[in-house]
Amino acid sequence: MEQMDLKESYPQGIVPTAEWGRLPNGAEIVRYDAPMFFSFTEHSLLSQYPNMRAECHWHIDFEFTYVIRGHMWYFVNGKTIRIDEGQAIFVNSRQLHYGFTKDGTDCEFSCVLLNPARMCASAEVYERFIASLAKDDAFPYAVFRSDGGHGGAVIEQIMRLHNVKFGRLDHTKRDDLPPMAGTMALSDDMESLTVLSCFYQMIRELTMAARDRGNNGMTVPSVRHSHVIALGMMCDFVRRQYTRQITLEQIAESGAVGRTACAAIFRELLNQTPIEFVNDVRVRSAANLLTATQLPIATIASRTGFSSTSYFTRTFRHIMHITPLRYRNNAACGSPMDSASQSVVTEYR
Known part of the structure; x- marks a missing residue:
């Protein structure tokens, strides 16, 4: 199979997730689609994300991602884990993580x-069950297969949650873009009871998996490395301060490291420089403002920390492979891809 050209696969893509924000401590605020029970389900392609990677982040929510087609990688607390088609990953509460590609091939997935x-x-x-799982430092993540056991049960619940929001998967529609998660809610408010049912079934399976992990070949990850802790503090600082001018020295101080160590940690764990990470956070925030408001481009540039409109436009185009104005226009017409990019067939392998 051919590897995808990133500039072709994501020239006019609209970031598929809901418009999230940040708490003062840097934690992600999730706009839930089942407010009674605080759940959110997303059905996306990696190619809908800037450079086919999510932003490095954390939140209090349990995260479950099931790979429908293709494969992807997850970064969790400094470890890189490959998730293949038919597998799922559980990421525990408050873990630093993001999904991405290493080889440029696309991946269709459902995330809860x-x-x-x-x-x-x-x-x-x-x-007894929920808090103890969320606080289990020896269980930051787990990878599950669908061939029975705890993995099969967890994946079944992920797909139940997928189905109550998006409907059952139609595997004959291979070239369709998944629907925009942020514009959808549960199909029926009675399905909030399904969310509750799935949650407790997942807690049961995860509790049993955590109890059995030493006997079933599951890797028991080590306690967080000091570099991961420092990275988390620095990422939180950037997300709190990105609307202002930020220096490398300030980022380093927030992680209690020197400037050289700061740059090395970002390169080692995120494969970005600190300033590239700052610009990435700013551009993703700007993308949300472009689609959610009618603010002038210059105002958005200023509100997201850019020193000038021209620098904002250059940086946005470099990261998103599209100008801010064209990104807004594509979102307004409800078409995340233009006629040129619609001819691109997504490749999985």
């Missing part, structure tokens, strides 16, 4: 976020 603190559990059940 479930807030462990808002699922109507009694205090006893919450402390």
